[in-house]
Amino acid sequence: xxxxxxxxxxxxxxxxxxxxxxxxxxxxxxxxxxxxxxxxxxxxxxxxxxxxxxxxxxxxxxxxxxxxxxxxxxxxxxxxxxxxxxxxxxxxxxxxxxxxxxxxxxxxxxxxxxx
Amino acid sequence: xxxxxxxxxxxxxxxxxxxxxxxxxxxxxxxxxxxxxxxxxxxxxxxxxxxxxxxxxxxxxxxxxxxxxxxxxxxxxxxxxxxxxxxxxxxxxxxxxxxxxxxxxxxxxxxxxxxxxx
Numbered sequence: 558x559x560x561x562x563x564x565x566x567x568x569x570x571x572x573x574x575x576x577x578x579x580x581x582x583x584x585x586x587x588x589x590x591x592x593x594x595x596x597x598x599x600x601x602x603x604x605x606x607x608x609x610x611x612x613x614x615x616x617x618x619x620x621x622x623x624x625x626x627x628x629x630x631x632x633x634x635x636x637x638x639x640x641x642x643x644x645x646x647x648x649x650x651x652x653x654x655x656x657x658x659x660x661x662x663x664x665x666x667x668x669x670x671x672x
Numbered sequence: 673x674x675x676x677x678x679x680x681x682x683x684x685x686x687x688x689x690x691x692x693x694x695x696x697x698x699x700x701x702x703x704x705x706x707x708x709x710x711x712x713x714x715x716x717x718x719x720x721x722x723x724x725x726x727x728x729x730x731x732x733x734x735x736x737x738x739x740x741x742x743x744x745x746x747x748x749x750x751x752x753x754x755x756x757x758x759x760x761x762x763x764x765x766x767x768x769x770x771x772x773x774x775x776x777x778x779x780x781x782x783x784x785x786x787x788x789x790x
Contacts, residue, residue: 590777599763600717602777613776645715659705659767661778663717
C-alpha cells in the first residue's frame, strides 16, 4: 500500500504570496495532521482534521488554514507569506478509531522557501 | 501544555556499538503515548517505536528498545548493534490519549543527531 503522499516536493514563493500544499493519507486513514518543521527544530503542530472537521489547532496565525475532502485528502493554505514561513511542511495520517490507531505516519514533506 | 526535552544535540558511535538517546517530558496527563521517530537526510519522518503510558512493559522493535520510567517522566531509546543506516535525526514525541487520535497533535523534542561511524 502507498504511504502518505505530499505535493509538491519543493516550492519557492515570494513574500505576500499565497501557497497551497496537498496531502493524501494512507488508504483507510481518516485523520490528517499538518506540521511545520523549521530547520534545526522538531516539527510544530498546525492542524488536525478528522472526518472533514477540524479537531485540533496549534499556535499558528489565521494566515494558516486547511481543509479535508470527502476522500480524506487535505490541503494546507498559507496566505500573505512571510520569510519565517520557510520550512518543511509535513503531513501525517492516522486511523484514530482505537487506541492502537493513534500512531501518526508521515509523508515526505513539502519544502517551502519564501524569498 | 506538554514539553519534551532531548538534552543531547549530537551523538557519535562506532558501527555495531550500542547507543542510548535520552528524552524527558513534562505533562499533567495520566494517559498518553510516547514515540521515537527517525528522520534521515531524505527528510521522511519514520516511526521507530511507540509506548503506551498505561503499559509497564517497555516496548521493543528488533534492535530498538525503550526504557520508560513514568514516575521520572523519562523515555530513552536504546539502539543495539548500530548500523550505518541508523545515522539520522531522532525525535522523541508525546501525544495525549484522546478521541480522534490526539487533537493536540504530537509534541516533539528538538532532536538528537545520531552519527554511526564505520
